[in-house]
């Protein structure tokens with residue numbers, strides 16, 4: 100038996116100068132940051148759980164403080180019992196009445212629970228000697244539904260319906276594991292699309308993306324309609340008619356603006372419009388989806404929890420669902436969201452535009468293919484080409500596809516040298 104004895108956090112911030120000349124319409128100059136947590140036991144095996152919440156800079160100290168507040172729930176606990184019942188641990192943290200008061204189930208405390216849950220999954224996968232996607236994909240349907248809290252979901256997805264979905268997907272698991280290991284998982288890239296890039300850089304990166312095997316690129320939009328029209332002309336010219344171009348407004352518009360703006364861009368054969376308005380506005384997304392059909396509407400990177408995703412699906416307010424590795428309460432909640440998407444027949448294209456998100460979310464997408472949806476149709480994981488060098492097992496994307504991780508763990512362990520170099524020690528910057 101071993102105990103959880105170490106619970107260590109770090110405020111890690113990567114200056115924007117490392118990244119790009121301005122990011123998107125709502126985050127013009129972000130420092131990519133990680134509110135990082137490391138969990139260790141006294142097992143003496145040298146194995147640790149590492150995870151983080153992705154933030155964009157000045158709020159990272161607040162997020163770290165929220166994670167620190169969870170230490171008393173973990174330190175001193177029997178590690179084997181905790182890792183054997185991660186559904187129970189998630190529900191214990193999520194149902195805690197005092198933690199719920201800081202939510203419920205949204206915001207920095209919800210994401211702090213997610214970081215702790217994800218770090219425990221990283222540790223469990225290391226102990227089992229498997230990449231997380233493989234560990235999850237080999238759990239039985241009964242083990243998988245035990246990970247999920249179906250409270251608030253039963254009007255859309257019951258435990259029995261989830262069991263039925265998972266059992267129906269059991270045949271072919273071995274073949275799909277082999278397929279993922281042989282061919283990887285499709286990716287698309289946002290690398291050409293950041294708002295601060297010159298027209299020349301946009302055209303060059305778009306051509307390079309096609310040469311690298313990507314079949315879809317994504318452009319940030321929403322700052323200026325004239326600029327968006329010009330940039331889409333340049334991108335379409337650079338990639339040709341067969342490569343898909345998605346656009347992302349990062350919550351910039353009101354509903355009527357979104358409809359008007361997207362109608363102006365429709366002639367460029369848009370693959371999807373991402374975050375057209377507030378991530379809390381389910382009915383707004385539904386109105387936009389109806390008005391601009393057949394352009395698909397998508398959201399998810401700021402969707403607070405499985406209950407919000409449920410409503411987006413019930414209202415037919417999105418046609419593509421974008422899970423995010425650190426926005427909700429960890430692997431368990433993301434499994435609930437993947438089951439909801441499968442129930443409603445909605446394709447999942449995970450968000451990954453941030454530090455470490457590619458490394459983490461690839462595991463969930465591969466698990467979904469093997470054990471939940473059983474399909475790759477129209478599905479792809481976002482890829483952004485920065486900061487992977489700071490991870491012990493960085494994402495590998497080749498020929499427009501994520502190669503299946505083989506190293507044990509969740510891929511979310513940062514190199515100690517990077518944490519030391521980019522640990523934020525200053526005073527909190529002026530708001």
Ligand SMILES: C[C@H](O)[C@@H](O)CC(=O)C(=O)O
Nearest residue numbers: 122123126129347451452
């Ligand atoms: C600030 C983040 O980089 C954000 O722009 C990422 C994002 O919206 C995406 O990758 O999509």
